[in-house]
Amino acid sequence: MLFLNLRWGFSYFLATALTRCYHADGTRSHRHSIIAQAQHR
Numbered sequence: 001m002l003f004l005n006l007r008w009g010f011s012y013f014l015a016t017a018l019t020r021c022y023h024a025d026g027t028r029s030h031r032h033s034i035i036a037q038a039q040h041r
Helices: 002-025 028-040
Strands: none
Touching: 002 028
C-alpha cells in the first residue's frame, strides 16, 4: 500500500515538473497531453 502511494506521488511529481517545463515554453497543447497521460494511468 505504501509502495503504491510512493509510486503515485513520484509520478505526480514528475507530471507537475513536466507541466511546469511546458508551461514555461508556453505550449499548452503539450501540457494538456501530459496531464491527460498522467490521469489516464
